[in-house]
Amino acid sequence: MNPALNSAAATMNTGMAPVATPWFFYALAGAAVISALFVITRRNAVHSALALIVTLLSVAGLYLMLYAPFVAGVQIIVYAGGIMVLFLFVIMLVNVERSSKERQFNRIWPVGLAAACALMALFVSALVKGRALFPERLVKLSEGTNTQDIAKALYGDAGRMGQYTFAFEIASLLLLVAILGAVIMTKKKI
Amino acid sequence: MADITTLHYLVVAAALFVLGVIGVLTRRNVVIVLMSIELILNAVNLNLVAFSHMWGNLHGQMFTIFIVVDAAAEAAAGLGILIAFFRNRETINVDEIDLLKW
Numbered sequence: 316m317n318p319a320l321n322s323a324a325a326t327m328n329t330g331m332a333p334v335a336t337p338w339f340f341y342a343l344a345g346a347a348v349i350s351a352l353f354v355i356t357r358r359n360a361v362h363s364a365l366a367l368i369v370t371l372l373s374v375a376g377l378y379l380m381l382y383a384p385f386v387a388g389v390q391i392i393v394y395a396g397g398i399m400v401l402f403l404f405v406i407m408l409v410n411v412e413r414s415s416k417e418r419q420f421n422r423i424w425p426v427g428l429a430a431a432c433a434l435m436a437l438f439v440s441a442l443v444k445g446r447a448l449f450p451e452r453l454v455k456l457s458e459g460t461n462t463q464d465i466a467k468a469l470y471g472d473a474g475r476m477g478q479y480t481f482a483f484e485i486a487s488l489l490l491l492v493a494i495l496g497a498v499i500m501t502k503k504k505i
Numbered sequence: 506m507a508d509i510t511t512l513h514y515l516v517v518a519a520a521l522f523v524l525g526v527i528g529v530l531t532r533r534n535v536v537i538v539l540m541s542i543e544l545i546l547n548a549v550n551l552n553l554v555a556f557s558h559m560w561g562n563l564h565g566q567m568f569t570i571f572i573v574v575d576a577a578a579e580a581a582a583g584l585g586i587l588i589a590f591f592r593n594r595e596t597i598n599v600d601e602i603d604l605l606k607w
Contacts, residue, residue: 340509344517355528381558405584427530438519449511486574493578497585
């Protein structure tokens with residue numbers, strides 16, 4: 316176990332009281348779920364993409380409420396900034412007008428909806444049965460050193476490899492493969 | 506009003522996950538299917554960050570960062586396949602993509 320990761324728990328945030336009230340949580344959660352509904356029901360793919368951006372930003376707000384500011388920043392920069400621009404470019408390249416006039420749901424949609432309802436029933440029963448497992452008291456992570464602790468785990472500390480340094484290098488290899496694959500597949504002639 | 510516990514976040518994440526699954530299983534437009542996959546990955550990320558907060562260590566947040574990397578790679582590769590297919594068949598509906606069926 317890396318001591319740097321667990322020392323984050325020890326440094327409790329005893330400074331100011333959290334400004335996030337339960338109302339913030341309910342507003343953000345409601346915005347996320349309602350715009351997720353818009354994502355899967357809109358006819359025009361551009362409207363779906365814009366609703367997905369609202370969902371991603373709301374989830375970033377929930378990360379901030381969970382004392383994870385670095386993950387919230389990554390969510391906004393990489394998801395809402397990078398991946399969604401990629402989606403909008405592809406929507407622009409493929410034919411939006413024709414596909415928005417066609418049938419939107421496939422022929423087996425009742426089966427898919429029933430399977431999703433079964434999955435939801437599974438989730439509800441698991442959460443209701445396991446409700447006692449979750450502690451009421453939450454550990455406050457230190458917000459000020461969050462980025463430093465993540466950097467120590469990713470890049471190592473004082474010349475030693477961090478716990479996730481090897482996984483970080485593998486992730487860069489994955490991104491390289493994805494870039495090469497995307498370029499090769501979208502080229503007309505290789 | 507009661508405090509917000511881990512369970513609240515898990516309920517929101519479960520709702521987002523189920524909505525993403527509905528989108529994957531029922532929509533015809535491949536772009537919206539890929540967006541629903543992003544919804545599913547976000548639900549998983551929310552669970553991981555909530556558990557990271559519950560246990561008071563950073564392992565969940567590290568996993569979230571790697572899942573974001575994975576989502577970027579998946580979006581790039583998936584949209585590349587989509588453009589290559591659209592160039593050949595002039596359609597992006599999943600039920601018309603049946604070249605491997607007989």
